[in-house]
Amino acid sequence: MNADTTPSYVAFHGERLLAQGDLRNVVTAIKPLADRGEAGVLVFDAASQQVDFDLRGTLAEVLARLPANEPVADSDAPRGRGRPKLGVVAREVTLLPRHWEWLGRQRGGASVALRRLVDEARHASADTDRVRAAQEAAHRFMTVMAGDRPDYEEAARALFAGDRDKFARCTQAWPADIRDHARRLAQPAWPG
Incomplete structure (x- = not known):
């Protein structure tokens, strides 16, 4: 996924995929669990980075605190060199x-x-970068959600070796939602 698209999120409650989609929908799905004091909810962004939220207050208050999808230009901020209206940023x-x-x-x-x-x-390097990004996202997710599962290490080796069949065999016994999401993340890493 590139930076120009709306980020996608997934939320897991234990071994179960609770919600997926845009940030507002995922937070709306996890808020009732937080209100009940239930633990074990993990949210990941499209790159499988864990994301935490301040879930205190009403749903409307929580949603109001979420970051906007698009950065808003601060018209009072001093402009640096470059052509900011064209997206040009001056750096050293x-x-x-x-x-x-x-x-x-x-x-x-x-x-x-x-x-x-x-x-x-x-x-x-577009193909190499795509494969590497998929491997890293799948590995981050697997480490958190399946790091203590049988065949985790072999699955990780298969992921980085580009061995789709071995990866499938190693992840087969994992809980279905974790297995399926790891496979979805790894899909762009496979050749052909």
């Missing part, structure tokens, strides 16, 4: 003199050359 890059000399000789100057090089590298 440290290079050796020979790198600056080469960049200075390129058509369009250093910034154009650097953007072109980054775009070419992103394009060339």
Whole structure:
């Protein structure tokens, strides 16, 4: 999932998938459990990072505290260098003199050359990056939800080795919701 799409979340209560979807829907689903004082609810974002929320107060208060989907530009904030309306952000890059000399000789100057090089590298490594991101997301989720399950270590090895069949065998005995979500996360990591 890229940064341009709305993030997706999943919530587990113990071994059971409780909710999935946008942040508001997931928080709405877990709020009653928090109100009853039930523990064991874990929420993960699309990259399988655990997310915590302040669930105190009414549902409306909790939802009001959630971060907005889109960052809001602060019109009173001082503007830095670059072209912020176009999404250009100025940052510091440290290079050796020979790198600056080469960049200075390129058509369009250093910034154009650097953007072109980054775009070419992103394009060339898109498949590798997709596989790595899927492996890391699946592994983060598996570590939290299945780290003490039988065959966890073998499943992790199979995930990073690109062995879909072995991964399926190693995860077969896991609780269905955990197994299915781990497999969904790992799907982009498999060849072909």
